[in-house]
Amino acid sequence: MLNGKTAVVTGGSRGIGAAIAYKLASMGADVAVIYAGNRDAAESVCEKCKEDFGVKARSYVCDVADFTAVKDTAAKIKEDFGALHILVNNAGVTRDGLAAMMKEEDFDRVVDTNLKGAFNMIRHCIPLFLRSREGCIINISSVSGLIGNAGQCNYSASKAGLIGLTKSVAKEYAAKGIRCNAIAPGFIRTDMTEAHSDNPLLAMIPLGRMGEAEEVADAAAYLAEARYVTGEVLRVDGGIAM
Amino acid sequence: MYFNAIAKVIAERTDVEVSSIKPESTFAELGIDSLDTVELLMSLEDEIGVEIELDRKVETVGDLDKFIQSKVQG
Numbered sequence: 616m617l618n619g620k621t622a623v624v625t626g627g628s629r630g631i632g633a634a635i636a637y638k639l640a641s642m643g644a645d646v647a648v649i650y651a652g653n654r655d656a657a658e659s660v661c662e663k664c665k666e667d668f669g670v671k672a673r674s675y676v677c678d679v680a681d682f683t684a685v686k687d688t689a690a691k692i693k694e695d696f697g698a699l700h701i702l703v704n705n706a707g708v709t710r711d712g713l714a715a716m717m718k719e720e721d722f723d724r725v726v727d728t729n730l731k732g733a734f735n736m737i738r739h740c741i742p743l744f745l746r747s748r749e750g751c752i753i754n755i756s757s758v759s760g761l762i763g764n765a766g767q768c769n770y771s772a773s774k775a776g777l778i779g780l781t782k783s784v785a786k787e788y789a790a791k792g793i794r795c796n797a798i799a800p801g802f803i804r805t806d807m808t809e810a811h812s813d814n815p816l817l818a819m820i821p822l823g824r825m826g827e828a829e830e831v832a833d834a835a836a837y838l839a840e841a842r843y844v845t846g847e848v849l850r851v852d853g854g855i856a857m
Numbered sequence: 858m859y860f861n862a863i864a865k866v867i868a869e870r871t872d873v874e875v876s877s878i879k880p881e882s883t884f885a886e887l888g889i890d891s892l893d894t895v896e897l898l899m900s901l902e903d904e905i906g907v908e909i910e911l912d913r914k915v916e917t918v919g920d921l922d923k924f925i926q927s928k929v930q931g
Contacts, residue, residue: 745896791892 617839618643621696625649625679625736626706628657630805631755634828635703635835636672640664642836644701645671647692651678651706671696679706679732680724689739699743701839704733704777705755707770709807714768722769729773730780737784741793750793753838754781755831756848758801758856764816774799778848785846794845796838800831801852821854859905860922866900867918880919887918901925 622639626632627648636646637660646664650657654676661672673695677688692699707729710721733754744750759767760774778797785795802808802817803826811817817825834851838844850856864878873887884894891914898909907929915921 742895742899746899787892791896 616643617701620700621645621647621692621698622701622703622839623647623649623692623699623736623740624703624705625677625732626651627703628653628660628674630807631800631803631828631831632703632705633660634832635705635753636660637664637667638829638832638836639701639703639839640668640670640672642839643668643670644839645696646673647696647699648672648674649677649679649688649706650674651676678728679704679735680727682735682738685732685735686739689736689743693743698747699740700747700749701751701753702736702740702744703753703755703835704736706732707755707757707773707807709767709770711766711770711810713766717769722772725769726773726776729770730776733777733780737780737795741788744788744793745791748792750788750791751839752781752784752793752795753835754778754795754797756781756797756799758799758850758852761799761848761850762856781848782846789845794838794842796841796844796846797848798831798834798838799848799850799852799856801826801850801855803828803831803851816855819855820852821857824853826851826853858922859901859925860918862904863901863918863921863925866897866904870897870900878918880917880922882918883916884918884921885916 622644624632624636627636628650636648640646648657657674661674664672675688677684710725754777756777757774759771763771781795781797831851834849864875868875
């Protein structure tokens, strides 16, 4: 159980992030939900966590791509919760397109949010983990980062980058009791994958269906408690990237 | 001057006596690696009540003292 622990989840207002925040709260963790724009959705995730599990929950608006904004948000979370034990870097965006036609800003936006956003959070949360003498970082990567996906060079690059980030941070802070792992979800039914509902790849999923956000949250729950696991990339993909 | 505060925090974290810590002592010879320095700084922040954002490597206790002084004045 995670009683007495505080978890911060980026992109926590909906989809996989909301499912992870709710799951960690069900295990007793207090949760800080970071969202970019959807305040009502983030607030409703917090309300559900408080009502269903009696934990403390607060939402924070923050563009994770903004180094200074992340620094300020981490300071606020420290003030509100006192300590931090779990960080889930889930915030992610897509700007799909063929590499030959992709706008520079579409490449930058995706890498800035998905990859640099995770770095920004790690950068400002590690001092809090060091104070707690423990920490667990879970980066939400993607099978796109493992096997690539046509039309998603920016997204795949950011998600592959997260795996390198995960392994370096895992090595750097293992001696301090801080673990860092990644989850590589496949096709999970969320707003983000709606555009992919007719993707021919879906027919190639060995388990024969799309995944649910709660099934990714189960993997996050496992990693939150797996004290001998660090630097791992856990696929939750119905077998598509094996 | 933050030398005394730094020496106190180092002594608490290591087996080194405060009296044997000099401004020219390097963190390496005090048995403090770069990762330990990050934790040392946090203890130091608590001790002197100043937020220290170390954005470069410092080799000696005296260097760290000067770095903090420059940040506090700046």
